[in-house]
Amino acid sequence: MVVLAGCGGGALGGGSADLTVCGDGEVVLPELCDDGNDVTEVACEYGVAHCRACSAACDRELELEGPVCGDGVKDAAEACDDGDGDACDGCLDDCTLHVNVCGDGARCGAELCDDGNDVNGDGCSVGCDHQFESIGRLVPADRAAEQFFGVDVQIDGDVIVVGKIGTTTEPGSAYVFTRDPADPGRWSETLRLRASDGGAEDGFGGSLALSGTLLAVGAHAQGGNRGAVYLYDRNRGGANRWGLVKKIVASDAAAGDFFGTVDLAPNTLVVGAQDHGAGAVYVYKRNAGGTDNWGEAKILRAADGVTGDRFGVSVSLSGALLAVGASSVNQARGAAYVFGRDTGGAGQWGQLKKVTAADGAPFDNFGLPVSLSGDVLVVGASLAPRAYVYAQNQGGTNAWGQLTALDPPAGEAGEFGGAVAAAGPLVLVGDPVAAKRTHAFSRNLGGANHFGANGYLARPGGDSVGTLFGYAVAVDHGVAVVADCGEDNRAGGVYLFEVPETP
Numbered sequence: 001m002v003v004l005a006g007c008g009g010g011a012l013g014g015g016s017a018d019l020t021v022c023g024d025g026e027v028v029l030p031e032l033c034d035d036g037n038d039v040t041e042v043a044c045e046y047g048v049a050h051c052r053a054c055s056a057a058c059d060r061e062l063e064l065e066g067p068v069c070g071d072g073v074k075d076a077a078e079a080c081d082d083g084d085g086d087a088c089d090g091c092l093d094d095c096t097l098h099v100n101v102c103g104d105g106a107r108c109g110a111e112l113c114d115d116g117n118d119v120n121g122d123g124c125s126v127g128c129d130h131q132f133e134s135i136g137r138l139v140p141a142d143r144a145a146e147q148f149f150g151v152d153v154q155i156d157g158d159v160i161v162v163g164k165i166g167t168t169t170e171p172g173s174a175y176v177f178t179r180d181p182a183d184p185g186r187w188s189e190t191l192r193l194r195a196s197d198g199g200a201e202d203g204f205g206g207s208l209a210l211s212g213t214l215l216a217v218g219a220h221a222q223g224g225n226r227g228a229v230y231l232y233d234r235n236r237g238g239a240n241r242w243g244l245v246k247k248i249v250a251s252d253a254a255a256g257d258f259f260g261t262v263d264l265a266p267n268t269l270v271v272g273a274q275d276h277g278a279g280a281v282y283v284y285k286r287n288a289g290g291t292d293n294w295g296e297a298k299i300l301r302a303a304d305g306v307t308g309d310r311f312g313v314s315v316s317l318s319g320a321l322l323a324v325g326a327s328s329v330n331q332a333r334g335a336a337y338v339f340g341r342d343t344g345g346a347g348q349w350g351q352l353k354k355v356t357a358a359d360g361a362p363f364d365n366f367g368l369p370v371s372l373s374g375d376v377l378v379v380g381a382s383l384a385p386r387a388y389v390y391a392q393n394q395g396g397t398n399a400w401g402q403l404t405a406l407d408p409p410a411g412e413a414g415e416f417g418g419a420v421a422a423a424g425p426l427v428l429v430g431d432p433v434a435a436k437r438t439h440a441f442s443r444n445l446g447g448a449n450h451f452g453a454n455g456y457l458a459r460p461g462g463d464s465v466g467t468l469f470g471y472a473v474a475v476d477h478g479v480a481v482v483a484d485c486g487e488d489n490r491a492g493g494v495y496l497f498e499v500p501e502t503p
């Protein structure tokens with residue numbers, strides 16, 4: 001309220017003293033303002049960003065600013081103030097100090113999630129990793145102990161195939177599961193495949209390859225460990241009948257070769273024979289030697305191979321590229337060899353590169369396993385334990401330089417790298433022994449060509465004695481298949497997960 005001096009008080013009419021007192025909180029002309037004090041403020045009180053005040057002489061209104069949490073200036077009432085709104089740098093948004101820990105609700109640093117608790121099974125683990133939940137479990141209708149269902153797994157679209165090596169009296173099998181088109185989360189056992197001429201301990205089902213309508217099943221121990229491969233077609237003999245196309249054996253087979261590690265492309269089959277001298281890989285071509293015949297086109301060997309290298313212990317095809325593991329090279333430091341189709345001439349498979357780990361040590365087992373996807377090669381070294389990622393043109397054309405090395409989380413140094421699978425930008429790395437987890441990594445997560453941790457997959461219900469969760473892994477379009485061939489007294493089981501290619 002503005003009061004005129006003398007109005008109703010008598011100064012103008014009765015000759016009394018001037019009633020104007022600056023600082024009494026009442027604006028009386030000629031005062032322009034009066035904030036109840038005789039001080040010229042220079043700032044608002046703490047916590048008020050903007051305010052109005054009055055000069056000490058009550059002759060001037062002031063527009064002031066005040067100190068607040070988040071302005072980047074530490075005031076006496078604040079423990080810190082960095083002004084960046086980042087709760088992960090030790091200074092919270094309320095300007096109090098904080099040491100980040102998993103479970104505090106703030107996702108910081110290497111944490112992939114933080115849901116504010118220390119409970120597993122809710123999507124975010126006690127270690128603040130994404131814990132992908134299983135969406136299904138596959139077991140065969142004839143499941144029994146000591147048969148190792150899940151020794152290998154493959155997925156392609158709506159088909160999953162699981163290998164079971166059997167027992168000393170029970171032949172191995174390959175089980176085909178098909179996704180229900182009306183219920184994409186439901187997979188049903190379609191049939192069981194067995195070698196018509198197979199026997200117990202042939203190793204049938206120990207290695208699988210699936211590409212479109214074709215399925216290859218290795219039987220590495222058949223015929224005195226000479227080995228054989230059985231090739232099936234989904235619609236041979238009728239829709240979804242998975243009829244036998246051909247039984248394949250090496251042209252120069254010898255006892256103890258262990259021919260039977262397989263991979264497939266639409267018109268190419270490769271088979272490793274790890275103990276054929278230094279090891280060998282046989283390339284078969286569709287329609288070679290006749291329509292729908294699979295004829296032997298080439299036998300590949302390492303340019304520098306020596307007996308016992310185990311060249312062919314693992315194989316992986318992607319387009320016109322082939323990767324071959326040789327885990328016993330150089331005191332089991334191991335190596336991987338990359339070959340290119342038509343390199344050295346049409347129909348040839350010339351060696352492009354020998355890849356080794358720069359930090360390799362004896363008995364790392366680098367090369368067991370390998371997985372190719374496009375221009376990326378992933379090589380496991382389970383006794384390092386690590387997995388290495390290489391890119392085709394890293395360091396030059398076909399230089400296959402190392403992009404990164406993937407390591408297990410602290411405290412999980414078991415046999416990380418014992419199983420690997422690459423598909424598009426996603427890489428899975430299994431550790432079936434210690435942690436019994438499978439970890440997911442995504443390309444370009446955290447930077448160009450950086451393979452950042454995307455989360456992990458764990459066996460529902462937790463670990464138990466004898467489990468081998470992560471013994472074999474496969475992935476296709478975000479559906480991950482993880483085998484545990486050791487559970488329930490080695491009866492085995494397979495678990496399905498949905499894993500986004502990028503988080």
